Amino acid sequence: MSEICRPFLIVTTxxxxxxxxxxxxxxxxxxxxxxxxxNKDTRKGIRAAEFYEDGGHVMLQVLLSSAEAVFEDLDILRSIRWEAVVIDEYQHNGISHDLGQIKMLITNSKILLLSGQIKDTTSAYLKLLSLLESPGDFDKLWGLKSETNDNLCKLKDRLSRFVAYGSTSQVSKFLEYWVPVQISNYQLEQYCATLLSNSIPLRSCSRNDKVGALRNILLTLRKIHLYKNG
Structure with a gap:
């Protein structure tokens, strides 16, 4: 983030x-x-306190906003050039119905996060591509708006160029890599002490961690791993 000058806008529900x-x-x-x-007054206070430095420079790093707030304050948010606009829950009705307004934001890139299947129609794919394509390139796609299998296949192929990551039911969402590392004697002692002092929750047969004991143990072990001897 330190090398990025412009802020990110994340639009979600x-x-x-x-x-x-x-x-x-x-x-x-x-x-x-x-x-x-x-409400409007609350957002005005947020802008006054968080958006700009005394010299008028944008000091935001990440603005996390509901879609409703973006649409209501669109003229204000359009005055900021965003590094990227991330649209979460794209298929949510409150977001997908107002994509035309989101397109008016000035940004280097747009990222859409989809949580389900895209409706298998040319109109649904054209709506997505209207946000991702440049105006000139999108105008060339209007000839594919009729609902035919051939047009649908062409639009799917066009959209595939923008897909950074996709998952299927047959493919695990996450890949796990085990990498061997060396630790110091001090780190080893701390590892053992942490495990021994938490032997009761570690030996528990319960499948729930209601008090967060296991999470705290994991965080402690991570801190030990990151420890560096002076």
């Missing part, structure tokens, strides 16, 4: 804002994430 915020806090706590929600 109101119910998903807290999940995004929690994931940023867990994975990249150093990144300044501003949650943009609430």
């Amino acid at each position: 109101s119910s998903s804002l807290s999940q995004w915020e929690a994931e940023f806090a867990r994975l990249v706590p150093s990144v300044d994430v501003v949650v943009y929600s609430g």
